[in-house]
Amino acid sequence: MQLPRPKYLIGPNPKRPGLTRAVQGVDHRGEPVDLNVVEERPLTIYLNRQEIVTAMTIGDYPDYLAVGFLRNQGMLSDAEEITAIDYDEELEVVVVRTASQTTFEEKTQKKTRTSGCAVGTVFGDMMEGLDQVDLPATRVRTSWLYALAHQINTTPSLYLEAGAIHGTVLCQGDQPLVYMEDVGRHNAVDKIAGWMRINGIKSDDKILYTTGRLTSEMVIKTALMGIPVLASRSGFTAWGVEIARQVGLTCIGRMKGKRFVCLSGDERLERDIDPDQVPDEARKTGRKGAM
């Protein structure tokens, strides 16, 4: 089996200044020790004049994170025109501005006049959003999945530098395109959504490969992003599987070496390669817990 080399549009950049910091501590023997730890800062996201949330992030793509978060929370629709994304590094604030007031802002104001804070409706809106999801029947070759897993697991990343990181990778065919990392996995996914939104990238021929479990939140986000295939080395939750089946999302988990389990949307899979042809996972590519 040919193993391609990844050509990321955006790849992890673990050496980027400001992502990690050396911190001095004490080890088990009481001896001084230096540790490289990942930087994490609060970023407050505004939609026009409305303060939305403060997210903890490694701070590499505040624009993608803000737009992606708003989009994935259903606060910014694909039809609403973004006129500016203003990032103030000192204040640690990013404002996403739109041409006209968003539906979300209208609804929020209406809700607060009647019944107080609108936080609780966000979940309800997300679930409603799922009703409108119509994922395409795009075929996916298992040879692509194996190639993706191999390339991603051998990509040097911030995780390998300093731990404490989750990653998610947007892929097309057997090619990883955009590899985002952050302290919280939802940030990594939101950054991808932001990149797609800002760059007008279509979702129907994409695959999302992620660290961590395929929880209901992960499945919902992927479906709302219009991506028909979600894959991970890790496991599932029952509700994640249920939602995936409802919306017709292909969910592949427990991907290790030649093995995987598909608990939803198996009809998209084209098993075009004999699993015994897939190279065993070299021990060093088996990253514990993350990718």
Added chain:
Amino acid sequence: MQLPRPKYLIGPNPKRPGLTRAVQGVDHRGEPVDLNVVEERPLTIYLNRQEIVTAMTIGDYPDYLAVGFLRNQGMLSDAEEITAIDYDEELEVVVVRTASQTTFEEKTQKKTRTSGCAVGTVFGDMMEGLDQVDLPATRVRTSWLYALAHQINTTPSLYLEAGAIHGTVLCQGDQPLVYMEDVGRHNAVDKIAGWMRINGIKSDDKILYTTGRLTSEMVIKTALMGIPVLASRSGFTAWGVEIARQVGLTCIGRMKGKRFVCLSGDERLERDIDPDQVPDEARKTGRKGAM
């Protein structure tokens, strides 16, 4: 070194009905396969009449989760009297009722009258709450930390059954007391906070042992819970370390076998045992990613 057996007040109960479900899928060869996956349901939390949030949870302790969440978000102070915790299993709603309107509810109403949704202030309130934190100078023996790690890593848990779970354990001396798990780690921590609040458990002689990284959120929660020591197998983030040092929290990470790194609050540690006396970690106790 004597290795004690844990006597949990609340221990993980992986066999508890309803925590996992068998789901049928298809493997890499296209063969049917059954997988045990963890159950995860939405739980909507109310504080009196105010809808606060919908959390995804395995659903084992909705009362502890609700109270702990509200407490850790600064919405329910230790002074405010809880009169009832009403859980409706069918509606998947839990209402925490207090004797009188909470300060949070007053502030929220005030904020929404003036400036819309109050979501964005929660972070600010949390940071302010840290100013009031005064953690005790309690001494902690490293022999306790090693004993705790050993007991916790060998405890059968839902993670071992079905993956997809994070855990956090409240400990005292060398004794694990309360082991909570959930799909999201913050839920596990909140359940512990809820248990402590409802049962009037003091925090100053406790240790919190957790899966996953010692992020700023984890450090903030631990400090706001009044617990002076936080430990994990995993790594740190720079801001988590900074906050820990500001509030005087002892943070121990990268705990594996005899090794660990303390990046904050080393003055609490009493190295009462030669690390070379600590048994090597048996391979099977090394749980990938989680504990």
